[in-house]
Amino acid sequence: MDTQAYSTWLEVDLGAIKNNIKEIKKMTGTQVMAVIKANGYGHGVLKVAKAAEEAGADWCGVARMEEALNLRESGISTEIMVLGYTPPVLTLEAIRHHIHVAIYDTQMARAYSAHAKKASEPLKAHLKVETGMGRLGMEMDLVPDFMSEYASTEFVDIDGIFTHFARADEPHAGLTGQQLSRFNSLINDLRQADLCPEMIHAANSAAVLNYPEAYFDMVRPGIAIFGLDPSPESKLPGSFRPALTWKARLTSVRRLPPGHGVSYGSIYVTSEEERIGVIPVGYGDGYRRVPGQRVLLHGKLVDVVGRVCMDQCMLQLDDVPDAAPGDEVVLLGKQGEEEITVDDLAARWSTINYEVVCGLADRLPRLYFET
Numbered sequence: 001m002d003t004q005a006y007s008t009w010l011e012v013d014l015g016a017i018k019n020n021i022k023e024i025k026k027m028t029g030t031q032v033m034a035v036i037k038a039n040g041y042g043h044g045v046l047k048v049a050k051a052a053e054e055a056g057a058d059w060c061g062v063a064r065m066e067e068a069l070n071l072r073e074s075g076i077s078t079e080i081m082v083l084g085y086t087p088p089v090l091t092l093e094a095i096r097h098h099i100h101v102a103i104y105d106t107q108m109a110r111a112y113s114a115h116a117k118k119a120s121e122p123l124k125a126h127l128k129v130e131t132g133m134g135r136l137g138m139e140m141d142l143v144p145d146f147m148s149e150y151a152s153t154e155f156v157d158i159d160g161i162f163t164h165f166a167r168a169d170e171p172h173a174g175l176t177g178q179q180l181s182r183f184n185s186l187i188n189d190l191r192q193a194d195l196c197p198e199m200i201h202a203a204n205s206a207a208v209l210n211y212p213e214a215y216f217d218m219v220r221p222g223i224a225i226f227g228l229d230p231s232p233e234s235k236l237p238g239s240f241r242p243a244l245t246w247k248a249r250l251t252s253v254r255r256l257p258p259g260h261g262v263s264y265g266s267i268y269v270t271s272e273e274e275r276i277g278v279i280p281v282g283y284g285d286g287y288r289r290v291p292g293q294r295v296l297l298h299g300k301l302v303d304v305v306g307r308v309c310m311d312q313c314m315l316q317l318d319d320v321p322d323a324a325p326g327d328e329v330v331l332l333g334k335q336g337e338e339e340i341t342v343d344d345l346a347a348r349w350s351t352i353n354y355e356v357v358c359g360l361a362d363r364l365p366r367l368y369f370e371t
C-alpha cells in the first residue's frame, strides 16, 4: 500500500469485513442485512457495501434515504432498506430505486400510499413494531388492523415485519426475553389471521451472539461486521477480525527547552529539555480533545501532550530517541507487539466503540486492502 502521499489515513481490511459477514451467515443460517449506516460505521460505505455484497449479504440496511440512494447510484444491487424515517415525498424515489422503507405509523403509511398511487409499482415496506425499545415502532395492538387494511392496498406492499432490541448486549437484563415473547405472540396472532408478512427480523449484532431464538428469517448486524464487540459483556468469538487501523506520519520533531508550553492554553509545560513531535491529527478528524491519550511509535506507547488541536497534536518523544519526521505513528491498531483497540479509544473518550468509528471524519483518506 503506497501511503507516501498521506499525512494521516485509515487502512480498512475488506477481507476482515467479508470474513465477519461469512461468520455471521454460518452462525445464523439466515439472510443477513449488513447494517452499514453512518458511512459504514466510519469505514467508508461504498467499499464496505461492495465487500458485504461479495461476502453474501442479502440486504444492506441504512438509516436514511440519502444513504440508500448513494448505494444504488454506486451500483449496489442487494436489497436495500432504510431503517429510520423516510419523508413521504421520497416515495417515488424509493419505488424507482427498489428501496424498502420502514413504516411504523398509520398516518405515515397513508402519506406513502397517496404518493405511491402515482407509480406503476407499489412501495415496498417493512412494518416496525414497538416491543420495548421505546424509539420507532407501531404499538402492537394496532398491528393486526393495520395489516388487514394494507393487505388489500395495492400501493404499499408490506412484505416484512421487524422489531429492535434495547438491551440484547446485556444478556442478563431480561428485557430481550420480554421483547421476544411480545414479538412472537404478535407474529402468532398475525399468522392465525393470515396477515403475517413474509419476512420477519429482529436481531442486531448482540442478539446474533446471545439470542439464537431471535434469528427469524434475517439478522441485522452492524458493529459485528466490523469485527467490534457489541459491548464488553457481549464479545465476538475469536474468528471475527477488526477491520480498521488509523495511522499518521510524524511531521516535526524538535527539542524544546525547559519551561516551554506545548499547544493551546500551555496546559503542558516541559520540565526539562524535551523532544516534542507533531502528528497531523486533531479533533477535526474525530480524535477527541481529551487529556491522557497515547499512540504507538517505533512499537512503543508514547504520550500525547498538551491540548489536541483541530488538525494536529503533540507527542512526548523522550522514550523514542530515533524518532524522525516521516515515521509512521499508529493511533488505532497494531504496531510491533503493542495494540490500541477501538475499545481502548472508547474507554479514553468515555464512550462506546460505535461512537469512535462513526466519528471518524470524512476528510480522512480510507485506503483499502484485503487479507
Ligand SMILES: Cc1ncc(COP(=O)(O)O)c(C=O)c1O
Residues within 6 Å of the ligand: 035, 083, 164, 203, 204, 205, 206, 220, 221, 222, 223, 224, 230
Ligand atoms: C434497526 C437497527 N437494526 C440493526 C442495527 C445494527 O445494530 P448493531 O450495530 O448493534 O449490530 C441498528 C443499529 O443501530 C438498528 O438501528
